[in-house]
């Protein structure tokens with residue numbers, strides 16, 4: 306039995322290490338993450354996480370762990386910004402309001418699939434022009450849903466959350482630990 310992390314996200318690898326879990330392999334899936342017409346954020350996020358888990362090549366006894374994090378402003382899905390312009394548009398829309406961050410986790414072992422969605426709420430302050438430009442210049446927005454990283458410089462803009470901090474970053478650790486245990490992945494392995 307191998308544990309395969311199906312993710313290219315360095316945050317997910319770091320979060321998994323926080324559980325004391327080092328994957329036996331890291332195999333990022335390559336799927337089309339384009340939302341379907343009219344697709345709502347939570348079903349979209351759940352679908353993408355499941356499709357990622359299905360796309361990873363694994364043996365029948367291997368455990369595959371995948372996740373997808375989506376920032377949702379009402380029905381609007383905000384994925385990873387394509388460029389600084391889109392990141393600016395996201396941050397201007399999110400400023401001064403509350404939004405949701407949904408992380409869907411999918412764990413697959415052979416034909417068995419376990420999925421969970423963890424939904425958190427985030428309040429972001431309205432950014433001044435100087436704050437916005439400095440944040441864009443930091444390039445922290447790259448590769449981050451919604452164009453921000455709560456675990457980084459964007460923490461200065463987030464006075465309030467409700468839900469799972471690790472879920473907002475990209476891997477809700479309490480739920481992930483329970484799912485891995487259910488799938489038979491020994492946590493807290495002393496031999497590491």
Ligand SMILES: Cc1cn([C@H]2C[C@H](O)[C@@H](COP(=O)(O)OP(=O)(O)OP(=O)(O)O)O2)c(=O)[nH]c1=O
Pocket residue numbers: 311312313314315316317333334372373374375376385406448449450451453454455456473474475
């Ligand atoms: C909201 C938020 C997202 N993120 C990151 C987590 C994810 O890496 C990324 C969301 O994009 P995802 O598509 O969920 O993940 P990914 O493309 O980075 O990696 P993979 O699909 O291979 O697993 O945004 C943060 O790091 N901090 C945050 O506060």
